[in-house]
Amino acid sequence: MLDKVRNTGRKAILYRMVMPSHTCPYGLKAKDLLQRSGYEVDDRHLTSRAETDAFKAEHDVATTPQVFIDGERVGGYDDLRRHLGKPVADPKATTYRPVAVLFTLTALTAMAASYAVSGSPFTLRAAEWFIAFSMVALAMLKLQNVESFATMFLNYDLLAKRWVPYSYIYPYAEGLAGVLMVAGALTWLSVPVALFIGTIGAASVFKAVYIDRRELKCACVGGSSNVPLGFISLTENLMMIAMAIWMAAVSLGYIHAM
Template sequence: MTTTDIIDGPDTARAKSKGTEKTASLYRMAMPGHLCPFGLKSKSMLERKGYEVDDNLLTTREEVDAFQAAHDVKTTPIAFIDGEQIGGYTDLKKHFGYRVLGKDDTTYTPIIAIFGSTALMALAVVLNLYAGFPALTFLMWFFAISMVALAIQKLQDVEAFVNGFLGYDLLARRYVPYGYAYPFLELFAGVGMMALIGTGSALIWLVAPVGIFIGTIGAVSVIKAVYIEKRDLKCACVGGGSNVPLGVISLSENLIMAGMGIWMLGMWLSA
């Protein structure tokens, strides 16, 4: 492809995407210092959908600028199907019927990924360390590992987590440093519970109260914000900037933390 082909404009691009077979024209950035990931994803999607792709690489800044000017677009890649300009990767997803999340849309995908992974880890631990399948022990491992995984999500960007947390947590809104301490407290409680499951150690008295404290405050905060005040908020349970809605997931997280603490103390006292 020459620079002249690029400047020819959208009519040329549309014509190249027409034919008796499923054909698509794709224009994507592939410069020496930058290979556009969305261009590769667009090409892969088109091929998976059965299209023969006329793949046009924009290898210099001049070619990119010329293409954008000729087609009146601000970004690349741009795909054409059956003579129609579809657009970039997100536009292709919409064209093929995939769900595209908007800024205010919600999703439970992060929670499903985390809890699915932690359940498998707990299963691996129980099958490796215990005879048979003690269901209660599996649940304890699952809850403890989940607490650690959720704490890691928050610790990736504590500032972003705190920004979301301050929207609903009652204690953090009165004492902001608690918001910064929360991920570390959750990590401490989760790791501590993992270390003490089944040991009967008195160190449970150092760990369990932390889970009970932060879990109880969190649960009360979610109940007040969501179920009493009816506020529509995003949950900071998987870190800042997530699209997980505040509600049953965050409430469950906090009840599990508090419940784990009470459970472990009860088991120690009954031993």
């Protein structure tokens, strides 16, 4: 039977799975949250599958960990967060956070590379690297699960709808163009590739979002993201177009790169 504890201080009982081959990560998170919230934790381990199943049956719960405060069951980790007045992330909610993090890190990486090469983080080369690094990072995220990316991409890309293999080619082409642009090599290849996929991508996003008014998820950071299709997706493609035009102009001698 559950030992009931009167909250003479701030006390909580935590039941969590701690087995030789598995320690429940949510149990660890619940313990940490309780301790950071000022609770004295009576940490009780469920050390076998049989013990865990018996606990679930006794308290009529489907999962562990389980937290009890003042002798009353609060619930699992998410329930504990709600009990403590803390936000609980909705895995289905749309968010721009993955894109914001990616662009922030690629910008900082480009500035760091520029500083290492020239002694200044604020150079024209840093701006070029920012776009190229972003292309490589975005391609990498897409290629983590190319099937999932292709499925989402087919919802809106104009060329992929007509020729399905393009949905698989796209992330490889983006990554290749990005790597070549970082190196400043084979401009004759990187420029047309980036210009081609960027132009089709921009047209596809503009039509889907601003003409057809469709509410879709963007495949830009992979097929499992909840980033909405819109301005960010359009920006990715416009960046590729701008980079392609810039590098073509530099290569042809119309602009002298610094």
